[in-house]
Amino acid sequence: MTTPRLYWLVAIGLVVLGAVAGAAAVGEVRGRGATIGDIAEVSGPISVDAQTLYRALADADATAATGFLAADGESAELRGRYLDDIAKATAALTVALRDADDADADRLRVVADQLPVYTGLIETARSNQRLGVPLGGAYLREASGLMQQTILPAAAAVFDRTNRLLTVEHRAASAVPWAALLLTLLTGAALVAAQVLLSRRSRRTFNRGLLAASLVTVLALLWSGLALHASGRHLDTGEQDGAELVRLLANAGRASLQARANESLTLVARGGGTGFEATFAAQMDELIGRNGRSGLFARAIVQAPFTDRQLIDEARDEAVRWRELHVQVRSADDGGDWDRAVELATEPGENGLTAVFGRLDAALSRALDIGNDRVERQAARAGGSLTGLTAGLVLLTGGLVAGVVFGFRPRIGEYR
Template sequence: MSLQGVCITLGVSVSTQLTPAGIIRRMTTPQLYWLVAIGLVVLGVLTGATAVGEVRGRVATIGEIGGVSGPISVDAQTLYRALADADATAATAFLTTDGESAELRTRYLDDIAKATSALTVALRGADDEDAGQLRVVADQLPVYTGLVETARANQRLGVPLGGAYLREASGLMQQTILPAAATVFDRTNRLLSVEHRAAGGFPWPAALSVLLAGVALVMAQVLVSRRSRRTFNRGLVAASLVTVLALLWSGVALGVSGRHLGTGERDGVNLVRLLANAGRASLQARANESLTLVARGGGAEFEKKFAGQLDELIGKDGRGGLFARAIELAPFTDRRVIDDARDEAVAWRGLHEQVRAADDGGDWNKAVELATQTGFSGLPAIFGRLDKALSDALALGNSRVERQAELAGATLTGLTAGLVLLTAGLVAGVVLGFRPRIGEYR
């Protein structure tokens, strides 16, 4: 054979021996047991670390939902609602012919106080994007309140200019302040949804690592069975049972936790978003209804906005809009409250048509009387019941977010410590399984 042929033959032989299969074939049984045992221990530790990391990450996210993101979303919601209610209350108070009522004045001042407090809290924890929007609110809110106070002063003096100041104030609120507050609320609400999905999704890394560990243990048992002529290796069987227990415990716990978070997102976060927008639409509609009358024949633009906002609430037929979507999404226990709010909105539309008929017919005083009359069937009482029903539904939604987050976190209690112990049990099972077999060759 030529030198070239010898080199080629030698090269092929060396190459074959250096492959994983070649190396394993040349290993003695004790060496192979050591290799498999070390591999299983390393894989078991990595699997345990992956599962523990997954659980710890979810627990941290759930804690963030309950302790940070949820309250921030509620603060943004409070700011959003208080501002809209202040604008509606200020416009309604301007309609009273015998002077502003103490009740409406107190409600307006309470709304401004709530908005200021919520704004202060929100600014503390806001990122740059939210802080920019909140600064718009902070800068413009004093301008708004100043315009309202100027309008009130002119009204008390009997100066017609008061209505113009009030319209300017409401325009500032609806076109600048409320959109900024709405942006912050929408962003915090959607971030809360993202965190719910992140904490409730399928744990792919942990599941795949546990599955890999299980397959490796089965293969190791087949190897030992063939080499030792024993059907079962007690240590490896114990390690396999530990792996199955870890898979079942973590799978059930994470699955139940995910369902709680899914309920919190669907019946809480998403429902609250719809209800908050319904509250905004109803309050702005109330303000525009009053401003239509304040304008004394020049309020066509306000009436157009009112009609659009009421359509947004209940649709043109009274059975659609935000309320219909909220009823469809809401759990059964909440539907009655939302349905009551929708019924009040339908009654509101009917009474509003009477107000418009009187005003369009030239009887402004009659229109104001209809818009401000007291009693159960009066427009203020109808709107009050609508607003209360919405507030109650929002409170239910917010409490459900908090409650489901608590349940999701409670489901994972003890799982981290349990996985650490089970990982130790897996490693111990591997060691106890291979140690006697290796000792047989000494």
């Protein structure tokens, strides 16, 4: 093979390889940008909507059950909280149904179909309670059973799925771009080999065009590597300290709210609430373990960044205090003093069970807000890390091609 023909083949090969590497890099960056945009604008908000639905439903059930323990009827505060929860759940359900895929839509339709049944049972229970009819408690138990056995599991499945999909997108957008990386390294190696070939055949140590193309390749590799690394770090933070932590905290919130509902239902049953009490005990074990230092709260504390741990630790301490106060409630109820048990369960003082649960719920809500905000903020930072990279890679690819052309053109011209 003649030298000019060899030069032509090498030059064409370098141009094609450089263009393919550049196209792969640009495609990778654009794909990641689209995934990050989806996290910020679609998956993240959908996960928050599912979380809002999940929490509002659980809180509505706990609030309705607690309202039945008041000797003089449900307070305006509890009634307002219940109605607010139902309104939040309805709004979140509407948005979730609009954005859901087929799998989630089926679960959400279960919620949509059964929620009016639940609220109807609650209103019937309230009417009977106001009239002093004992059937009120039976309707309340039926409503809570519908909520805990049908509605909440469907909402929880939607939340778990959307949260896990969010995690999958975080990982996909922060994975190592092996194809683009290998093509870029191969291009760099090919440029070095071409310079060695020219040096031996032309007796010139350096080729300015190929040297410029090599520098362009190094610049593209460094820029894209640093930008993708920074983007990946933000996404990893959003996943570990955001999405995964939110899942733990949301489940802790669900367990605490259902435990509160079952605690109240045990008293509403007036001696017939053994099943509710057993469920309460299981949910408290899920929250803090039998020793008060394990369960969901312990896992969340390990998962959470240092700045969040105080809030979660506060919630756990309140849960431990709650279980201690619950022992007093059960002691009074099991001893035949139902009125005293109800008084302890609804005591409004700062050290009372109502205030303890309120502080637990407030700390959890705050921690959830921080986690959700972290997902959104880190996604925005990840997207910002890639700003200008697509246009830069296009220009650098053009520079590489130009360097190859200008490097080989004079050498080929020497043989004319």
